[in-house]
Amino acid sequence: MATYFVSQGRDEIPRWREAFSAARLVAPAQARAWVTREDCVWVMADVEAWPGLVEVLRRSGAALAVMSYAPTPREAFQALDAGARAYVHALSPPEVLRQAALVITHQGIWVPPDLMARVVGGAFQALGGADRLREETLQRLTERERSVALAVVEGLSNKEVARRLGITERTVKAHLGAIFRKLGVRDRMQLVLRLSQREPQALETGH
Amino acid sequence: MATYFVSQGRDEIPRWREAFSAARLVAPAQARAWVTREDCVWVMADVEAWPGLVEVLRRSGAALAVMSYAPTPREAFQALDAGARAYVHALSPPEVLRQAALVITHQGIWVPPDLMARVVGGAFQALGGADRLREETLQRLTERERSVALAVVEGLSNKEVARRLGITERTVKAHLGAIFRKLGVRDRMQLVLRLSQREPQALETGH
DNA sequence: TCGGGTATTGGACCGAAGGACAGGCCGGGG
DNA sequence: CCCCGGCCTGTCCTTCGGTCCAATACCCGA
Numbered sequence: 001m002a003t004y005f006v007s008q009g010r011d012e013i014p015r016w017r018e019a020f021s022a023a024r025l026v027a028p029a030q031a032r033a034w035v036t037r038e039d040c041v042w043v044m045a046d047v048e049a050w051p052g053l054v055e056v057l058r059r060s061g062a063a064l065a066v067m068s069y070a071p072t073p074r075e076a077f078q079a080l081d082a083g084a085r086a087y088v089h090a091l092s093p094p095e096v097l098r099q100a101a102l103v104i105t106h107q108g109i110w111v112p113p114d115l116m117a118r119v120v121g122g123a124f125q126a127l128g129g130a131d132r133l134r135e136e137t138l139q140r141l142t143e144r145e146r147s148v149a150l151a152v153v154e155g156l157s158n159k160e161v162a163r164r165l166g167i168t169e170r171t172v173k174a175h176l177g178a179i180f181r182k183l184g185v186r187d188r189m190q191l192v193l194r195l196s197q198r199e200p201q202a203l204e205t206g207h
Numbered sequence: 208m209a210t211y212f213v214s215q216g217r218d219e220i221p222r223w224r225e226a227f228s229a230a231r232l233v234a235p236a237q238a239r240a241w242v243t244r245e246d247c248v249w250v251m252a253d254v255e256a257w258p259g260l261v262e263v264l265r266r267s268g269a270a271l272a273v274m275s276y277a278p279t280p281r282e283a284f285q286a287l288d289a290g291a292r293a294y295v296h297a298l299s300p301p302e303v304l305r306q307a308a309l310v311i312t313h314q315g316i317w318v319p320p321d322l323m324a325r326v327v328g329g330a331f332q333a334l335g336g337a338d339r340l341r342e343e344t345l346q347r348l349t350e351r352e353r354s355v356a357l358a359v360v361e362g363l364s365n366k367e368v369a370r371r372l373g374i375t376e377r378t379v380k381a382h383l384g385a386i387f388r389k390l391g392v393r394d395r396m397q398l399v400l401r402l403s404q405r406e407p408q409a410l411e412t413g414h
Numbered sequence: 415t416c417g418g419g420t421a422t423t424g425g426a427c428c429g430a431a432g433g434a435c436a437g438g439c440c441g442g443g444g
Numbered sequence: 445c446c447c448c449g450g451c452c453t454g455t456c457c458t459t460c461g462g463t464c465c466a467a468t469a470c471c472c473g474a
Contacts, residue, residue: 099313108310108317116316142420155396158461171422173462187461188396189362196403349450365431378452380432
């Protein structure tokens, strides 16, 4: 099993070299040709179009890790989505780098613990969490109120909601009033924010 | 390092026992008391309130894995969110289980490859993809218009936006008018929908 | 049978939102 | 110098959104 390091320039990352003394430094183009399924490849996030490179290399079956000097949750996602199985700070201690290598060569995923929380938290919210909250919120409404709320959240005006549901605009307003009371929101704006995930609300504090 | 298995009943998972012959089967209550930071704990997803249990055990610093007979992306998130570092099918082959154990005891995360794609894919799209569009949209506005738009999307009223930016409510309306024209939306509702990802828009067709 | 929740509508009222029309100031080009 | 675009403001007016006070009708459990 060979270990490769792909970077834009010829940077030697000291900690990294310390961790993998037998590794080879290659250019993006070479990587595409040389890498095989048994290899472990480290890609610096300063390589242009690195997500594309990672995606290509992934097809070879190799274990891929992305390194960044300024890790962000977003970039972490980008890396994982492209097929990398690790996302680490470029200046991580050699023990950490070796640990990550061990993990990814065993089909595992390695992300710094601090990023982990945010990554998983974000992902969870994105997939299930937000929906669940939304559902719970909607369950507090009656059937009719739910219809109205959902229509309003689509951006329809009261008149449009009325047409869609075959009732008077007046009735829509009545339902909306009930919805606002039950959910404790002040207007339709806050309603869509509530039902579209997102922080509690960004109301002004000092009147 | 001890390996524990937490389950509701006294089920013996054959593949699991095969993988960890020296492991101990414990009840949820015992687990809370016995587990230490060096241990590796496997929790069956049929234990009632398993997410809570996982969260408690996580504080001990132990490596946690959740096993399910019917894995779903959603449950996977729930497990990871609770603090588990692995989520595997209860009937996985012993090699896989041992591999997962190796990974999680080295701070890695282990999720079945097929679930991985759906999990990361969905999350990335939700986190990163949407904002890119949002940024592109915002770039079409002038600096001031951007400020107004962002404030409006937070749910602030014109008056509140005016206070925040230190300008007149009239001016806020002027900026908003320009924003609506530029982005081709009819009102603030459509604006928040546009800037909060989500489908094109659900305008009425007729009339 | 009565009370309570739900669905529906009416009218009146008022503040928020948005458009029309008109200006003001400033800075960068042609 | 003039013109244009960004930014800021004003007045007038219309529509929309939300609330209050009622009222009718249905259904359902006590």
